[in-house]
Amino acid sequence: xxxxxxxxxxxxxxxxxxxxxxxxxxxxxxxxxxxxxxxxxxxxxxxxxxxxxxxxxxxxxxxxxxxxxxxxxxxxxxxxxxxxxxxxxxxxxxxxxxxxxxxxxxxxxxxxxxxxxxxxxxxxxxxxxxxxxxxxxxxxxxxxxxxxxxxxxxxxxxxxxxxxxxxxxxxxxxxxxxxxxxxxxxxxxxxxxxxxxxxxxxxxxxxxxxxxxxxxxxxxxxxxxxxxxxxxxxxxxxxxxxxxxxxxxxxxxxxxxxxxxxxxxxxxxxxxxxxxxxxxxxxxxxxxxxxxxxxxxxxxxxxxxxxxxxxxxxxxxxxxxxxxxxxxxxxxxxxxxxxxxxxxxxxxxxxxxxxxxxxxxxxxxxxxxxxxxxxxxxxxxxxxxxxxxxxxxxxxxxxxxxxxxxxxxxxxxxxxxxxxxxxx
Numbered sequence: 001x002x003x004x005x006x007x008x009x010x011x012x013x014x015x016x017x018x019x020x021x022x023x024x025x026x027x028x029x030x031x032x033x034x035x036x037x038x039x040x041x042x043x044x045x046x047x048x049x050x051x052x053x054x055x056x057x058x059x060x061x062x063x064x065x066x067x068x069x070x071x072x073x074x075x076x077x078x079x080x081x082x083x084x085x086x087x088x089x090x091x092x093x094x095x096x097x098x099x100x101x102x103x104x105x106x107x108x109x110x111x112x113x114x115x116x117x118x119x120x121x122x123x124x125x126x127x128x129x130x131x132x133x134x135x136x137x138x139x140x141x142x143x144x145x146x147x148x149x150x151x152x153x154x155x156x157x158x159x160x161x162x163x164x165x166x167x168x169x170x171x172x173x174x175x176x177x178x179x180x181x182x183x184x185x186x187x188x189x190x191x192x193x194x195x196x197x198x199x200x201x202x203x204x205x206x207x208x209x210x211x212x213x214x215x216x217x218x219x220x221x222x223x224x225x226x227x228x229x230x231x232x233x234x235x236x237x238x239x240x241x242x243x244x245x246x247x248x249x250x251x252x253x254x255x256x257x258x259x260x261x262x263x264x265x266x267x268x269x270x271x272x273x274x275x276x277x278x279x280x281x282x283x284x285x286x287x288x289x290x291x292x293x294x295x296x297x298x299x300x301x302x303x304x305x306x307x308x309x310x311x312x313x314x315x316x317x318x319x320x321x322x323x324x325x326x327x328x329x330x331x332x333x334x335x336x337x338x339x340x341x342x343x344x345x346x347x348x349x350x351x352x353x354x355x356x357x358x359x360x361x362x363x364x365x366x367x368x369x370x371x372x373x374x375x376x377x378x379x380x381x382x383x384x385x386x387x388x389x390x391x392x393x394x395x396x397x398x399x400x401x402x403x404x405x406x407x408x409x410x411x412x413x414x415x416x417x418x419x420x421x422x423x424x
Contacts, residue, residue: 020049075100082107088135091128092276094269098261102129109256110136115208117193117253118231120260123310126231127191129258133229134187142186145226147179150195157200159216168217180213183226193253194234194245201246208252228253263305263312270301270312277313281320290320293328299340330404368403372410375400380411 024045031038073081075095082089082100087107093099109116110133118126127146134144152160159168163178179188190196196204207213208228212221230253239245263270274292282289292300296319305311315336319327329340371385378384382400385407386393400407 020045024049078104088140089132090135091125092272094266094272096261096266096269098259099266099269102258102260103132105256105258106133107136109133109258111138112256113227114255115228115230115253116256116258117236118229118258118260119236120233121262121308122233123305123308124260124262125309126233126260127189129260130187130189130191130229130231134189134227137187137227139186139227143183144187144189145179145183146189146191148191149200150192154197154199157197158203161200161203162213162215164216165218168215172217175215178213178215180207180224180226181222184224186226188226188228190228190230192232193230194232194236194239198244198246201249205246205249205252208249263308267301273309273312274300274316277316278320281317284317285320287320288325290323291326292319293326296328296332299329299332303336303339364403367399368405371399371403371405375405375407375410380407382407 024042027042034042075097078100079093079095082103085107087103089103093103106116106129116130116133118129120126131144134140147161158164159172159176159178161178161180163176163181164172166172166175190204207224211225212223214221236245236250236254240247240250263273274297278289300312300315307314315332318333319331322331329337332340374389375382375385378388382396383393386396389396391399
């Protein structure tokens with residue numbers, strides 16, 4: 001059998017489209033007057049042609065994505081190929097093999113109407129991946145509706161998803177369309193699908209099987225065409241074994257499964273994400289991007305991020321708000337700062353640039369050590385410290401601030417059995 005020439009198919013499709021455009025041009029050229037109905041008819045024809053152009057564009061890109069990426073390509077080449085194919089991604093990504101694989105699966109899945117299950121830990125970007133699938137598919141210009149399955153009370157679940165008829169229950173004063181009707185023609189994103197109660201799972205399964213819904217209190221069957229993308233941070237297979245998630249629904253939803261890696265498993269991307277998020281925070285806060293001290297950069301590169309990208313984003317926005325020009329460990333949230341290794345928490349020592357500079361640094365270090373020793377003898381009370389060393393209290397406060405020493409945190413560190421603490 002002779003293989004089909006995809007280029008020939010594209011040529012034929014484009015030829016048909018050009019013919020429609022010429023017919024439309026002729027209609028407009030010879031029309032003397034146009035009433036509203038004729039104008040609407042022409043607008044509908046234009047809309048149809050626009051949709052055909054979009055379908056052709058997505059078809060060609062999908063074929064290219066499926067056939068043009070040899071398996072022997074490096075990760076960097078595969079990443080570059082994604083961007084070259086005009087892959088829509090609202091964010092930034094590096095060369096993590098697991099993430100590149102997930103994005104390639106998402107790109108190929110986007111062209112279909114198959115359900116997609118996105119799983120991964122909290123904060124890994126599951127909602128962003130759902131938007132990527134929507135933006136790179138044929139439904140990109142259609143509605144995108146988000147539903148948080150864990151936030152809907154069980155007694156309102158059916159009404160939220162499928163709508164209700166007036167008088168169906170107390171408070172139902174008008175007819176109301178549900179989320180599936182709102183997403184008709186587009187994509188519905190079911191976040192935290194693992195939180196959906198069993199009764200809701202049964203009703204969702206029926207929609208997947210028949211593409212039909214019924215509003216609460218109505219016998220009318222309504223056809224819906226909504227592409228489903230679901231997300232979870234739970235192990236749905238284990239939930240199936242435990243009887244808390246329907247196995248038939250799981251296999252319906254997971255025809256295509258995209259797993260997002262944790263941030264600790266893609267450390268090579270942390271520096272890229274920090275730069276991107278710093279610029280985003282600067283734009284939101286109307287300031288210049290904050291600079292990071294060397295020890296803060298070192299810590300952020302090695303931290304495990306139990307909250308993943310969401311936690312990193314929160315940290316960057318926090319330090320961008322609190323720091324002036326350069327952010328340091330002191331600007332981290334307290335729960336994160338407690339995890340800073342003692343070695344990293346030590347004050348940074350810049351290399352001396354001259355003999356005079358070396359003497360000054362040595363003098364500063366001796367002064368700092370003296371203050372810490374005297375502060376401990378004064379039971380970490382600044383007033384007693386000033387009295388013991390014969391200095392004015394305000395001057396002592398200035399010296400402590402100069403050396404980054406906090407009496408309160410030093411006392412806490414002493415009580416915890418640690419080393420005297422700086423302001424960090």
